[in-house]
Amino acid sequence: MSDDLLPEDSKLTRSKRDWAESGKFLTGRIARPEAGRLPPGQHLVRNWPVLDLGRQPDVQTSRWKLKIDGLVERPVTLDWAAFQALPQERRTSDIHCVTTWSRYDNPWRGVSTQALLDLVQPREEAAAVMLHGYDGYTTNLLLDDFAAPDALLVHEWEGKPLAREHGGPVRLVVPHLYFWKSAKWISRVEVLGQDRAGFWEINGYHLRGDPWREERYSGS
Ligand SMILES: Nc1nc2c(c(=O)[nH]1)N[C@H]1C(S)=C(S)[C@@H](COP(=O)(O)O)O[C@H]1N2
Numbered sequence: 643m644s645d646d647l648l649p650e651d652s653k654l655t656r657s658k659r660d661w662a663e664s665g666k667f668l669t670g671r672i673a674r675p676e677a678g679r680l681p682p683g684q685h686l687v688r689n690w691p692v693l694d695l696g697r698q699p700d701v702q703t704s705r706w707k708l709k710i711d712g713l714v715e716r717p718v719t720l721d722w723a724a725f726q727a728l729p730q731e732r733r734t735s736d737i738h739c740v741t742t743w744s745r746y747d748n749p750w751r752g753v754s755t756q757a758l759l760d761l762v763q764p765r766e767e768a769a770a771v772m773l774h775g776y777d778g779y780t781t782n783l784l785l786d787d788f789a790a791p792d793a794l795l796v797h798e799w800e801g802k803p804l805a806r807e808h809g810g811p812v813r814l815v816v817p818h819l820y821f822w823k824s825a826k827w828i829s830r831v832e833v834l835g836q837d838r839a840g841f842w843e844i845n846g847y848h849l850r851g852d853p854w855r856e857e858r859y860s861g862s
């Protein structure tokens with residue numbers, strides 16, 4: 643999907659851009675993970691809020707595909723059967739959203755990003771990834787963050803298929819970064835030689851997004 647399909651001037655996009663400019667939600671504190679479970683400026687919720695650009699693509703597993711390409715030795719396009727045939731892992735992790743809610747103990751099931759990378763074999767020059775969603779969303783990660791041991795391509799939450807509004811059939815979950823990095827309805831992992839900004843990162847969000855360092859906005 644091309645960038646011009648993205649709602650650049652939607653109310654949500656504009657208000658988030660304004661927050662980034664004014665530093666909304668910044669506490670100025672730095673916390674370490676061992677200092678507690680809740681990162682600075684966050685509060686706990688029990689529900690699971692839905693946040694996206696307002697389009698929730700309906701991707702049936704029969705036509706679902708995930709492409710992994712770019713700076714890799716062996717680019718692949720997985721269909722549902724090929725994805726399910728990869729080793730399946732269970733992990734439980736916390737969610738930290740840049741809009742200040744956190745949700746503890748989410749039980750996931752899916753394929754580790756390390757297993758995917760083993761399959762495609764990133765080249766020597768690979769340094770970052772751009773994730774693409776079926777809704778046209780993009781977000782960037784350093785290759786090391788994408789390859790974190792607890793990062794999963796998730797298709798189950800609490801033992802049930804991941805709901806469409808949360809990015810089903812398959813989304814990324816990278817627990818150690820703010821949740822905007824966890825692309826829903828993932829369609830493509832593009833391996834890059836250099837980090838570059840995705841959708842929210844272009845709109846003022848931090849390139850990396852570590853909640854323990856309160857990396858909410860670029861310049862924070
Ligand atoms: N494809 C896609 N992924 C996305 C988004 C999006 O708009 N499109 N929004 C991001 C943001 S800003 C957040 S906070 C989380 C929200 O995930 P949730 O709706 O499951 O809570 O998804 C992230 N992944």
Ligand SMILES: [Mo]
Nearest residue numbers: 693739740822
């Ligand atoms: Mo978000």
